[in-house]
Amino acid sequence: MSLSLDEVRRIAVLARLELSPEEEQLFQGQLSAVLDYVAQLNELDVSGVEPMTHALAEATPLRPDEVRPSLPPEEAVRAAPAREGTFFKVPRIIE
Amino acid sequence: MTGAGELLDLSLTELSTALGARRVSSREATEAALARVDATDARVGAFLAVAADRARARADAADERAARGARLGPLDGVPLAVKDLFLTRGVATTAGSRILEGFTPPYDAAVVERLEAAGAVIVGKLNMDEFAMGSSNENSAFKPCRNPWDLARTPGGSSGGSAAALAARQAFGTLGTDTGGSIREPAAFCGVVGLKPTYGRVSRYGVVAFASSLDQPGPLGRTVSDAAALLQVIAGRDERDMTSSSRPVDDYGAALEAGARGLTVGVPRAWLAEGVEEGVARRVKEALATYERLGAKLVDVELPHTKYGIAAYYLIAPAEASSNLARYDGVRFGLRRAGAGGLKGMYAATRDAGFGAEPKRRIMLGTYALSAGYYDAYYLRAQKVRTLLRRDFERAFERCDVIAGPVTPTVAFRLGEKVSDPLAMYLQDVFTVTCNLAALPGLSVPCGLHAEEKLPVGLQLIGRPFDEATLLRAARALEREQGPLPAPGALEARG
Numbered sequence: 201m202s203l204s205l206d207e208v209r210r211i212a213v214l215a216r217l218e219l220s221p222e223e224e225q226l227f228q229g230q231l232s233a234v235l236d237y238v239a240q241l242n243e244l245d246v247s248g249v250e251p252m253t254h255a256l257a258e259a260t261p262l263r264p265d266e267v268r269p270s271l272p273p274e275e276a277v278r279a280a281p282a283r284e285g286t287f288f289k290v291p292r293i294i295e
Numbered sequence: 296m297t298g299a300g301e302l303l304d305l306s307l308t309e310l311s312t313a314l315g316a317r318r319v320s321s322r323e324a325t326e327a328a329l330a331r332v333d334a335t336d337a338r339v340g341a342f343l344a345v346a347a348d349r350a351r352a353r354a355d356a357a358d359e360r361a362a363r364g365a366r367l368g369p370l371d372g373v374p375l376a377v378k379d380l381f382l383t384r385g386v387a388t389t390a391g392s393r394i395l396e397g398f399t400p401p402y403d404a405a406v407v408e409r410l411e412a413a414g415a416v417i418v419g420k421l422n423m424d425e426f427a428m429g430s431s432n433e434n435s436a437f438k439p440c441r442n443p444w445d446l447a448r449t450p451g452g453s454s455g456g457s458a459a460a461l462a463a464r465q466a467f468g469t470l471g472t473d474t475g476g477s478i479r480e481p482a483a484f485c486g487v488v489g490l491k492p493t494y495g496r497v498s499r500y501g502v503v504a505f506a507s508s509l510d511q512p513g514p515l516g517r518t519v520s521d522a523a524a525l526l527q528v529i530a531g532r533d534e535r536d537m538t539s540s541s542r543p544v545d546d547y548g549a550a551l552e553a554g555a556r557g558l559t560v561g562v563p564r565a566w567l568a569e570g571v572e573e574g575v576a577r578r579v580k581e582a583l584a585t586y587e588r589l590g591a592k593l594v595d596v597e598l599p600h601t602k603y604g605i606a607a608y609y610l611i612a613p614a615e616a617s618s619n620l621a622r623y624d625g626v627r628f629g630l631r632r633a634g635a636g637g638l639k640g641m642y643a644a645t646r647d648a649g650f651g652a653e654p655k656r657r658i659m660l661g662t663y664a665l666s667a668g669y670y671d672a673y674y675l676r677a678q679k680v681r682t683l684l685r686r687d688f689e690r691a692f693e694r695c696d697v698i699a700g701p702v703t704p705t706v707a708f709r710l711g712e713k714v715s716d717p718l719a720m721y722l723q724d725v726f727t728v729t730c731n732l733a734a735l736p737g738l739s740v741p742c743g744l745h746a747e748e749k750l751p752v753g754l755q756l757i758g759r760p761f762d763e764a765t766l767l768r769a770a771r772a773l774e775r776e777q778g779p780l781p782a783p784g785a786l787e788a789r790g
Contacts, residue, residue: 208659215617215662216624217655218634218643226652227659233718234660238606241676244683251678252685255494255508255734256540263534275401281631288626291637 202232299327303464304782307521310467311369317361321372324467325354325416328374332419332465335786340440341450341460343379345419346386350374353416360414369524371414376466378457379420380427381407381512382501390503391425391435391453394649395629404501405536406470406512406529413528418466421456425651426620427477427505429453430723433714434653441710442484444750444783448707451481457515458485462783468516468525472502474509475608476702476727479739482515483702483753486741486780488522488770489515493761494734495540497526498533506615507538509608509731518779519740519771523547526763545764555772556590558765561695563598566726572705574745578752579701582742585776586699586769596691596698600683601729607684608728609721610664610677616654617661623649656717685733692759697769701726702739702753726755736763740770741780751780 208228212219219227273286282289302324305313313319329347336342357372366372382388382400389395403411410417424434432440432455440455442448443462450459454471458481461469471478473491482489490513497512504510514525527548532541562583567576587593625631625645634644650658664673691698703723713720730737739753754773758766 203663207663211659211663211666214666215658216621216639216642216646217650217658218647219655220647223652223655227656230656230717231660231663234609234721235663237718238610238673238677241603241606241610241680244600244603244680246676246679246683249679249682251675252681252732253678256538258495258540261534261537261541271401277627278401279398279628281625281629290626291633291641293638 203228203235299330302327303331305467306518307373307467307516307524308369308518310373311524314361314372315366321354321357321361321416322351324372325350325374325418328418328466331463335463335465338441338446338786339443339459339463339465340438341422341456341463341465342376342419343389343391343422343437343456344387346417349386350416350418353411357414357416367414370410370528372416373467374416374418375410375468376419376421376460377407377417377470378423378454378472380423380472380503381470382503383407383417383420386420388420388503389437390427391423391437392649392651392654393436393630394623394646398628402501405498405533407501409529421454421460421469423456424453424653426503426616426654427453427472427474428616428653428657430476430480430720431708431710431713432456433710434651436651439710442707443786444486444707446785447709448750449484449710451484451707453477454481454515458482458487458489461485461487461515461517463786464782468514468521470512470525470529471515472510472512473731474506474612475731476724478513478515479702479727479737479753479755480723482739483751484707486751486783487515487517488519488738488740489513490522490526490738490763490766491730491736492526492530492763493736495538496736496761496763497529498536498539500533500535504619506612507619508615509612511731519767519774520551523551523767540761542761547764547767550764550768551771553768554589555586555769558591558697558769559695560586560591560593560769561596561691561698562593563601563698563700564595565598565601566700570704570725571701574747575701575703575705575752578743578745579754582754582773583699585773589772589776594694596695598687598691598729600680600687603680604684604729604732605721605725607677607680607732608724609660610673611681611732613657613661614664614674615661617658617665620654620658653717681732684729688733688735688757696765698757700755702755706745706748706750706752730757735760736766738766738770740773742773743777744780
């Protein structure tokens with residue numbers, strides 16, 4: 201399974217990664233090698249096998265729907281690279 | 296207590312006894328650990344941050360409790376260190392990544408809370424592969440970590456610092472996380488004990504997420520008893536992690552000395568037949584013979600889907616990582632780069648500057664595996680293979696109590712040996728990933744030194760779900776029989 205450079209670029213856009221031309225080249229080869237390797241899963245007959253979607257057999261736990269204290273907004277935004285008051289500041293979204 | 300060196304050679308359990316008897320103070324133990332970090336870490340590189348003032352204050356508080364006869368338990372006053380994947384309120388947490396450089400979390404991970412509530416003194420944050428992605432610690436964005444047995448070798452990864460700090464006598468116990476072998480492989484390479492608990496046994500709250508269906512925090516210790524003492528404190532239900540189990544936590548000390556007699560040890564012969572370096576296989580076979588001599592019964596078991604483990608893992612883990620790492624977007628924490636073209640440009644520029652090569656590779660792989668048209672062929676198929684792997688183990692555990700085999704195909708490899716070939720690095724995890732995929736507990740315990748290389752070899756023990764107690768018992772039986780490994784010499788030899 202070999203990925204084309206165009207596919208590498210398409211995946212990078214989906215992943216919100218800005219790759220350099222060198223990285224595109226490098227990843228094209230490395231990701232193709234990994235995809236070749238994982239293709240061995242196709243040797244297995246998995247018809248009728250349920251996917252393992254949960255690691256535990258336990259029922260989803262519930263808790264009472266009560267109001268509890270959470271992180272104060274001032275603390276929640278403190279680590280943001282740009283903020284205004286208790287808001288995250290981002291570049292213009294509507295162009 | 297006499298010299299600091301002697302103090303640092305104590306196991307966690309021995310130190311705890313000495314603290315309880317007030318033969319040594321927590322402050323002395325903490326100063327000794329901090330001084331050891333100062334003296335050795337330029338060469339080892341196990342620590343990304345040292346929290347000396349906070350540690351001293353907590354040590355003094357522990358000593359004050361001890362003086363009142365009000366120790367909180369066996370960890371009270373014991374200097375520990377944790378992988379830098381665990382959030383620590385007020386102490387920088389990087390996950391080994393530039394994208395989180397300078398980030399100071401506003402809350403503690405559940406396991407950090409539990410350790411501190413038990414009186415432990417956390418002296419610092421440990422080096423690791425970026426976002427726990429790697430098997431050699433060479434993917435740390437900040438600095439390499441080296442193996443105290445041979446400074447030209449890797450300590451393993453991703454919890455490299457957690458294992459190296461113990462081998463270097465810089466802390467008395469550590470925590471790591473294990474997604475595909477990240478506790479067990481470094482434990483094996485550095486000659487310490489490392490336990491990956493059953494998925495759900497330990498809370499993931501406040502652990503920087505890598506692959507959420509596989510990640511599990513766990514303890515590393517210089518002895519089996521030390522690992523048991525740490526697990527005792529960190530295990531148990533936490534309602535902030537919906538996947539943490541409400542099953543009662545066993546008393547891990549209770550059966551620790553029960554020995555190997557009466558245990559049935561399953562041996563997947565194929566794990567010793569191919570792909571394992573001969574000197575490693577020899578030590579593992581000797582450990583199996585020791586179990587037999589101690590009264591355990593050995594039976595052959597088949598785990599026929601093991602060879603598909605890496606392939607399933609390298610679809611599932613990157614897929615989950617690509618989703619988890621979407622949060623690093625330059626908005627709420629960490630790095631931001633302006634980029635061209637508004638918000639999307641900012642996202643892409645931030646992520647390009649902040650992520651190293653391995654996270655980028657895995658994000659790319661995971662994004663591809665989850666993208667339209669490929670989900671069934673990759674992620675869904677891998678999840679079905681996971682069921683097959685789990686069934687392999689269920690069948691094996693009808694015939695045995697624990698499964699024993701190698702942790703790694705080789706002893707610690709040299710820095711730089713595998714960095715240019717990601718797939719070769721991935722194959723390092725061939726014996727460890729199945730345990731994560733099947734959500735089972737796994738442990739690495741030293742089983743001697745490689746005859747020629749003079750480096751530690753680990754024996755892996757895998758147990759039934761939530762049967763950490765039997766793993767610890769079996770590991771202790773081996774440890775008691777073979778005695779402790781010598782202390783690694785590489786640090787002392789160079790002064």
